[in-house]
Amino acid sequence: MTFAGNDQPTDNAAGAGAGAVPEAADGAGAAARGPVRVFLVDDHAMFRTGVKAELAGLHDDRLDIVGEAGSVGEAVVRITAEPPDVVLLDVHMPDGGGRAVLDQVHGTHPDVVFLALSVSDAAEDVINVIRGGARGYVTKTISGRELADAVVRVAAGDAVFSPRLAGFVLDAFAQRPGTEVRDPELDLLSPREREVLKLLARGYAYKEIASQLFISIKTVETHVSSVLRKTQMSNRYELSRWATDRRLV
Template identity: 40%
Template sequence: MKKTHRIVLVEDHRILREGVRSLLASDPELEIVGEAEDGLEAIQRVLQLMPDLVLMDLSMPRMDGLDALREIRAQCPDVRLLIMTVHKAEEYVFAALKSGANGYLLKDATSSELRLAISSVLAGKTYLSPGVSEKLVNSYLKGKHPRETESVLGILTQRERQILKLIAEGNANRAIANLLCISIKTVEKHRSNLMKKLDLHNASELTTFAIKNGLVTK
């Protein structure tokens, strides 16, 4: 009897989660054992369920896919991680792979490609959608070294980026402290560091900066 592979699905759009769940329901070797709507919830679900594979989006509220990816990889090194996203740019692909992703699938993929990507990653291989594969090969041939998506955000620590994202999404210090399981004083310290590093002076300016640099969308 073949093993059933356990999957946690991380996607903030319910209709897309339902679609993927429906596509995979006919495969007796795959089982979606948990779902999450954002990066923070994804980490919790993975630690609770210890799945074989995490199928995860990059752009999500509260904590984005890259931050969640790094945290899951650090705490669960054996879990296979497959990104499923609309982002085709090389910067996103390289950042995801550098952060520990085992595969990178575009959301315009067919159902058969989704199954191929999942089976490849579960088999220990690295899977890249054909569209991004061609771009990566061409970049290497031309000697290009894509920048990561962080750009100016690169001067911030991972925690500072998490807090900046939460501030930009309208969360107060207490709410941020509760979400990240840290003290309010720690949040205030990070907020102060953000303003000093970025030469910004209030939550409104932090929010505008986060939107301009693609950390959140409005």
């Protein structure tokens, strides 16, 4: 997220999605419907505070922040109890991440729209949440104004992506239209094993992986051993190449 006064580059999400709605028409539609009720899901409290402050500072009558959660369990309970219009969803959280929220909410509350907001720009992460039902995916380098516009657009039915991410989705679904793109070897791994493998391939030490995933070093070692066995690799360097070939990093 690019906050006021920050000179970081931003994603032009407002122009990146398909089916853009003209500004005047979109504004009129939002006024007729009332503000979009937005719920934030992110395990970092400071980030949630920053997003709320940034959006509030825009004085944008199109948006109303109605709640927040810092874990999958809390998010599921609060979203299903009082469904918002749009959920801004972090992809990686210690207790399962954005896909876990989607799996538990999207089927029973199809009117709730999910927009992934993540630091990750990995193809696997983008495709995973889109398959789970998210309507778009933007990275945390996005500006507050662009985020507000993205929220309004997904609420109106558009699909919104940060520019380079849309290609991941198009490439994935173009390979086998109407079906999921599957890798039999990759499908052998559990979601946690994939998380460990991804961090391992990025050069993280076991201690760093344990810290990132909030698990013990012993558990990391167990997952790595399981991945080595399932992939029939002999060391972490072969695993890194294997993961890179499958665009996990």
